[in-house]
Amino acid sequence: MRPVTLYSLLRRTGQPHTQRWRPEALSTDTARRLIRCGRRSTATVHVYETTDRAGTPLHIAHVHFGPELYDGADFVTDIYEIPAGALTSL
Template identity: 80%
Template sequence: MRPVTLYSLLRRTGQSHTARWRPEAISADTARRLIRRGRRSKAAISLYETTDRQGVALHVAHVHFGPELYDGADFVTDIYEIPTAALTDL
């Protein structure tokens, strides 16, 4: 089974470009903990059900941290691609 893929984005205050990190493979348990951390931090969280290009069902979690949580940043966003099978296997 394919692991969860995490994409992280950051925009620093006063800059016009968004910094991106390489996609990172993490476990479903780690993704669940990080999303819960976002909920405790009052981040805006959106969940979507979709499929990838091969038709594999997956969930996409968008966790948007506002500027009040990070000094010197307008926002930090984490995007998780979670294969639906990873959620049902837990």
């Protein structure tokens, strides 16, 4: 079972481009905790059910933090790619 993959994006105030970090592998428990923290804060959280290109079911969690949480940033976005099998194996 592949772990959860986290993609993070940041746009700094006054900068024309979005900064991206290398995808990071997380455990399902860590991803749940981070998504839950986003829901408790002022972040906007959306979860979508879809499939990957091979037809494997997965969930995409999109956590969007606005400028009020990060000084000097227009936004910070975390995108979690969660295989459905990882959720049912807990």
